[in-house]
Amino acid sequence: MDYPKLPKKCKSLLCKYLTPKVFDTLKNKKTINGFTLELVINSGVQNIDSSIGVYAGDEESYTTFAALFDPIIKEYHGFDTQDKHTSNLNPDDLNTPNPDSEGKFIVSTRIRVGRNIDNMHLGAVISQGQRDLVESTALKALSALEGELAGNYYPLLGMTKELQDDLYKEHLLFKEGDRFLDAAGYNRNWPDGRGIYHNHDKTFLVWINEEDQLRIISIQQGGDIKEVFIRLVSALKVIETEVTFAYNNHLGYITSCPTNLGTAMRASVHITLPNLAKDMDAFKAITDKYYLQIRGINGEHSANEGSVYDISNQRRLGITEVQAVQNLHDGVVALIGAEKTLAPK
Ligand code: ADP
Ligand code: CIR
Numbered sequence: 001m002d003y004p005k006l007p008k009k010c011k012s013l014l015c016k017y018l019t020p021k022v023f024d025t026l027k028n029k030k031t032i033n034g035f036t037l038e039l040v041i042n043s044g045v046q047n048i049d050s051s052i053g054v055y056a057g058d059e060e061s062y063t064t065f066a067a068l069f070d071p072i073i074k075e076y077h078g079f080d081t082q083d084k085h086t087s088n089l090n091p092d093d094l095n096t097p098n099p100d101s102e103g104k105f106i107v108s109t110r111i112r113v114g115r116n117i118d119n120m121h122l123g124a125v126i127s128q129g130q131r132d133l134v135e136s137t138a139l140k141a142l143s144a145l146e147g148e149l150a151g152n153y154y155p156l157l158g159m160t161k162e163l164q165d166d167l168y169k170e171h172l173l174f175k176e177g178d179r180f181l182d183a184a185g186y187n188r189n190w191p192d193g194r195g196i197y198h199n200h201d202k203t204f205l206v207w208i209n210e211e212d213q214l215r216i217i218s219i220q221q222g223g224d225i226k227e228v229f230i231r232l233v234s235a236l237k238v239i240e241t242e243v244t245f246a247y248n249n250h251l252g253y254i255t256s257c258p259t260n261l262g263t264a265m266r267a268s269v270h271i272t273l274p275n276l277a278k279d280m281d282a283f284k285a286i287t288d289k290y291y292l293q294i295r296g297i298n299g300e301h302s303a304n305e306g307s308v309y310d311i312s313n314q315r316r317l318g319i320t321e322v323q324a325v326q327n328l329h330d331g332v333v334a335l336i337g338a339e340k341t342l343a344p345k
Contacts, residue, residue: 003023004041004045005045009048010048011051012048012049012050012051012052012053013051013052013053013071013072013075014041014050014053014068014072015053017071017072018041018068022068023037025067026067031058031060031064032060033057033058033060033121034125035057035058035060035061037065039125039184039185040056040057040061040068041054041068042183042184042185043183043184046179047179047180047183050180052076052258054069054072054257054258055122055124055257056122056124056256057121057124057185058121058122058125059246059248061122062254062258062261066081069258073251073258073317076258076259076315077259077316077318078315078318079262079315079317083250083318084249085250085251085252085317085318086320087252087263087320088320088322088323089236089321090322091226091230091233093322094225094322094325094326095326096225096229096325098223099223099225099329099332099336100222100223100332101223103223105223105272105273106222106271106332107221107270107271107308108219108220108221108222108269109219109220109222109225109228109267109268109269110171110218110219110228110267111217111218111219111225111228111267111268111325112216113215113232113253113263113264114211114212114214114253114255114256114260114264115212115239115243115245116212116213116245116246116254116256117134117137117213117243117244117246118245118246118247120133120134120213120246122212122213122255122256123181123209123210123212123213124184124185124256126213128189128193131189131192131193132193134193134209135155135193135194135209137243138208138213138214139153139197139208140242141238141239141243142197144238144242145235148199148201148204148231149199149204149234149235149238150199150200151199151200152197152198153196154195154196154197154198155194156191156194157193157195159191167196171219171297172198172205173196173207174207174210174211174215174299175299176190176191180301181211186210186211193209194207194208194210195207195208195209203219203220203231204217204218204231204235205217205218211255211256211257212256212264214239216232216236216239217232218232218235223269223332225267225325225328229267229321229325259316260316261316261317262316262317262318262319263316263321264316265313265316265324266312266316267312267313267325267328268295268310268311268312268313268328269312269328269332270297270308270309270310271309271311271332271335271336272306272307273307273309273335273339274306274307275339275342275343275344276335276338276339276342277304277307277309282338283335286334286335286338287311289331290327290328290330290334291313291314291315291327291331292312292327292331293312293314294309294310294311295309295311295312296309296310297309311328311331311335313327
């Protein structure tokens with residue numbers, strides 16, 4: 001493999017850190033599962049507008065290709081090679097009263113984590129048989145959920161287009177055909193082995209075999225962040241007694257994309273900020289201060305709709321789950337404060 005063509009205008013972390021020297025060091029390396037540099041970088045090479053551009057095929061990818069992953073991880077999470085990751089899922093450590101008790105700004109709150117089964121290939125190189133095994137293992141674990149968390153599984157295979165579209169429009173289901181994942185090998189054998197579990201109220205969801213083997217999600221209308229967190233943690237406690245997930249003391253939970261390592265948690269609100277939207281510099285100054293990311297409301301790489309934005313924690317590694325959620329809360333309080341100040345009197 002030759003050094004790939006990376007245009008000057010490319011702004012991804014791949015383009016920034018895949019220097020010819022790093023390329024030469026890594027080009028002939030392979031993980032024990034056969035994952036190569038070519039597979040690590042293909043998404044970012046094919047999609048020059050990537051923000052990151054790399055994926056791991058297994059836990060070992062992060063060490064075998066450390067010369068590329070480490071600087072990306074450092075820039076994205078502010079996390080050094082000698083740092084350790086710690087977890088804290090105790091809701092009692094949160095101080096997150098609803099930032100919008102009158103329900104004027106926050107449309108909905110969602111917290112998700114990614115999880116992958118220990119010693120299993122990640123989605124980029126997973127075989128069809130392993131993917132099916134992930135699905136059956138997950139379903140067995142989910143059958144242990146009770147009460148509010150009890151629900152049903154809806155496999156993508158055989159799902160009507162109507163139901164798929166409805167779930168997507170309700171912001172519950174992943175999109176189909178994501179080009180970033182496609183170039184990294186995640187969409188092979190689609191839709192086999194993929195699906196969504198949800199409880200009766202659609203406040204607890206599990207995506208199976210999308211970017212990560214499991215995405216475990218708690219979601220509801222309004223801004224009661226703590227209630228969303230508590231529901232997620234109670235589900236995780238049950239699921240994690242049934243399945244062992246890939247985790248190490250340096251990188252925390254192992255995920256396909258380096259941006260998700262550590263807590264693998266993205267805590268977000270969909271929030272209406274019409275006045276701040278007119279002053280993106282002021283908006284970004286607040287989100288930067290609280291380490292938050294701004295996305296559109298139809299998932300990553302989507303545009304915002306009107307003045308509704310998806311605001312979430314950017315860092316996931318080297319901070320605890322409680323810190324990630326606290327950052328979101330404190331940032332949202334600041335955003336709402338600024339929005340009120342800017343409102344015409
Ligand atoms: P991720 O699963 O990594 O969090 P996306 O940004 O692609 O990635 O979001 C997945 C889906 O979750 C999208 O349909 C998005 O609209 C929905 N979503 C994210 N945050 C919220 C939220 N706070 N309220 C409602 N839906 C949300
Ligand atoms: C990209 O590089 O744009 C995609 N592979 C997605 C990266 C994940 N983005 C993020 O900010 N968490």
